[in-house]
Amino acid sequence: MDSLHAIGFYVSAALAGVGGLGLAFARRHQRRGLGLGLVGLGVAGAYASLSAGFAAVIALLCYAGCALLIARTDYRTVEQAAGTIWRQVGAVGAALLFAALAYAAFRGDFVHATFYGGAFGSLSLARLMFAHDALATEAVGGMVLIALVGAAAAWRRDRPRDDREGRS
């Protein structure tokens, strides 16, 4: 990997990190949508730096969709019942998770192999997804379809009259 790809990877990783921090600390849902878009942009850049161009395009589209869902105007909030102490315990747990994963990455003895694929890899991925792992691809496609149909059904059904007419 040359220096240009390395710079692209680290800049993209920093972009994803900044977007994630924005997600964590932004108060308005439009800014959280922007943060999720930044995460998607950073992840797509990291994929592209790792010679996964097709995955980068798919990730960019999917995370843009996620960001639009979060930033939509009829966004609704649901408060969780968890108290402050449990949120703090969860935050400490996330820090411990990072420490454990970083230690495993730092101490891990990884094999290094030469990469023979191209920069985009759509043809090889298509062969893999639709011939070698067709059942797994169909399963994920079915899961996405069911999730989106369920989301549409949940969003459309049993709305109060005020909501349907645009009054809140």
Add this chain to the structure above:
Amino acid sequence: MSVSLVSVMFVSAGLIALGAFISAWKRQLTAALTGLPVMFAGAGIAFAGVARFGASASGPPLIGQEMAVLLALAALAAVGLAVGLAGRESSR
């Protein structure tokens, strides 16, 4: 400057932990679920890194990239379903 599998795993660990922190820290359910795509992004970067640096020549080398694609799709599905369910829950 170079990128190795260790640095990729380090970035992946950071994103996974950041997603877990978002899910644990946010009070609102719809805000907390935005940690899920971040965790999936971290896992996808780890898979793509293994496909780039550690794939053996004997097996299919792009399984990691395939997993990254499927994780991005799963993240979109999870966010769509959760936002839809949250909208249904609060409309009652």
